Amino acid sequence: MPFQILINVMLAVLWMFLQNEYTFVSFLFGYIIGILILIVIRRFLKFDFYLKKVWAIIKLIYLFMIELIKANIDVVKVVLKPKQDHKPGIVAVRTHLESDFEISMLAALITLTPGTISMDFSDDSKTIYVHSIDVPDKEAMIKDIQDSFEKAIMEVTK
Amino acid sequence: MFDTVMIIALSALSIALVLLFIRIIIGPSTQDRILALDAIGVLLVGFIGILMILQDTSVFSDIVLVLTILGFVGTLTLSKFLERGVVIDRDD
Amino acid sequence: MTGMIDVIVAVFVVIGVFFAVVSAIGIVRLKDVYSRAHASGKSATLGVIFIMLAVFIHFLSQGVMNAKILLAILFLFLTAPVASLMITRSAYRNGVKLDKNTVTDDLKEMYEAKDRDK
Numbered sequence: 001m002p003f004q005i006l007i008n009v010m011l012a013v014l015w016m017f018l019q020n021e022y023t024f025v026s027f028l029f030g031y032i033i034g035i036l037i038l039i040v041i042r043r044f045l046k047f048d049f050y051l052k053k054v055w056a057i058i059k060l061i062y063l064f065m066i067e068l069i070k071a072n073i074d075v076v077k078v079v080l081k082p083k084q085d086h087k088p089g090i091v092a093v094r095t096h097l098e099s100d101f102e103i104s105m106l107a108a109l110i111t112l113t114p115g116t117i118s119m120d121f122s123d124d125s126k127t128i129y130v131h132s133i134d135v136p137d138k139e140a141m142i143k144d145i146q147d148s149f150e151k152a153i154m155e156v157t158k
Numbered sequence: 159m160f161d162t163v164m165i166i167a168l169s170a171l172s173i174a175l176v177l178l179f180i181r182i183i184i185g186p187s188t189q190d191r192i193l194a195l196d197a198i199g200v201l202l203v204g205f206i207g208i209l210m211i212l213q214d215t216s217v218f219s220d221i222v223l224v225l226t227i228l229g230f231v232g233t234l235t236l237s238k239f240l241e242r243g244v245v246i247d248r249d250d
Numbered sequence: 251m252t253g254m255i256d257v258i259v260a261v262f263v264v265i266g267v268f269f270a271v272v273s274a275i276g277i278v279r280l281k282d283v284y285s286r287a288h289a290s291g292k293s294a295t296l297g298v299i300f301i302m303l304a305v306f307i308h309f310l311s312q313g314v315m316n317a318k319i320l321l322a323i324l325f326l327f328l329t330a331p332v333a334s335l336m337i338t339r340s341a342y343r344n345g346v347k348l349d350k351n352t353v354t355d356d357l358k359e360m361y362e363a364k365d366r367d368k
Contacts, residue, residue, distance in 0.1 A: 024315065072269055072296050075289055079276035088285055088349055092360075111331035112295075117287055118331070119338045122360060129360070131284045131338060163260045167267045174274035181277050181286075189283050189341035196333055197277060197290040201270055203322065204298040207305040208263060216309055219318040222302075226322050230329040234336055241340040 008034040056155045063152055064109060071114040078115075078133055089135040090119065093128050093142050095150060100125070102153055109149050116145070164212045171205050192236050199229025255311040259304045266300030269293045282349040283341045291334035299323055 008031060015030025016022055078086055093110075097103050107118040107128055120129040132141060178201070181194040203225055210218050276289025302323050309316045 068292070068296060071292050075276060075293050076269075076272050079272055079279060079289060079293075084279065084281060086285075088282075090284075090348075090358075107335065108328075108331040111291055111334055115288070117284075117291055117334055117338060119284070119335065119342060120360075127360075131287075133285055133288050160256045160260060164263065167263050170267050170271050174271045177274040177278050187283060187341065187344075187346045189337055189344070189346055190286065193283065193286055193290050193337050194277055196337070197273065197294045200290075200294045200298050200326070200330075201274070203326070204266060204270055204301040207298070207301045207319075208267075210305050211259065211263070211308050216314060216316050219316055219322070222322045223318055223325070226325045226329070230325070230333055233333045237336040237340040241336075241343050 004038060008038060010034075011037060053156065056152075060152045060156055063148070064112070067109075067113040071112060074114040074133075086134045087136075088131065088133050089138075091130050091132055091135065091138055091141060092122075093130050093145055095126060095128060095146070097150060097153065103128070105153055106149055109153075110145060113149075116141075161212065164208055168205065168208055168212075171201060171208070175201060175205075188240060189237070192233060192240075195236075196229060196233040199225065199232070203229075252311065255307065259308045262300050262304035262307065266297045266304065269297030269300065273297065283346050284338055285349065287334045287338050291330055295326055295330040299326055302326075 011034030012027050012030035015033060016026050019026050019030075095103060095106060097106060103121075103125055107121075110116050110118045110128065110130055115133045116130045118128050119131045121127065122129075130145070135141065175198060178194045178198050182191050182198075185191045185194060203222055206218050206222055206225070210216060210222075270293070273289045273293030276293065277286050280286045280289060302319055306316060306319045306323075309319070
């Protein structure tokens, strides 16, 4: 994968030389042309096309954005409600993720999604303790986190 | 018209900063105060951003970066210090 | 054309300021530290990200590509969850009380088990 990115950057620099225009815009243009060339010759390469991984990352970011905006509408609702009668609680969520990077990513995602912030880890860092601003149904909340985010993160790092 | 909107936005942000200041004064625990200080740091970044639009200058962009990083580091050190009494953990 | 971009910038700034003000109200109104962390960790960050995007668009329309502002947005994104995690964790370990409405507290079991092991 790093090899392909290197080829891509070299094509972009070559494009800049050919254009005789050393600006960011022409670099970007050359990079896009490099991607097109890589798509054409992808069958001759030994590795997977690296943009597949980039696409998974873009999907993760998209999911993240949607969740962030939903989270904020949620906070607005809770804050501006005339009577403060939400029922907060701390819930333990077990993850199946392996590496430290994946787990810290999951914790960051949990913090920026509706009604939950990650508070603490257990010693083996397999359990994330999540503070939720409103817990109507504990099991449903745990399942929701495990279904949506773990899958998206696994797609990126696997 | 555009400038009026920006000035109204600045006033609203100032009110928000005053509200956070109330929390710093009354906050029952020290963590409440850290939280409010962190939020003040974040809102100041937005404040400077609107000032950049209003004055049509990008010289403040460095200040924005430094303020973001310093606010984060300050929050981390304060809460870490309160947790254990030390700022830098050593694994031994 | 510039009128168009001004409108977009103004809308972004207004949305951002709205979220920022809501987070400030939340920090004053909500009842315990953990709920307040929700307001400060999410709304303030999103509000300021909206404002910085507006700044970026404003300068982009004048032909200035200001990468430092994008960098600031990235930093805000990365640092906000960590900051709120550290604050709530230190609050819990220092024994700041949970709100009386709280229904479940799984974290207590973990620390109690740890104390027993010692």
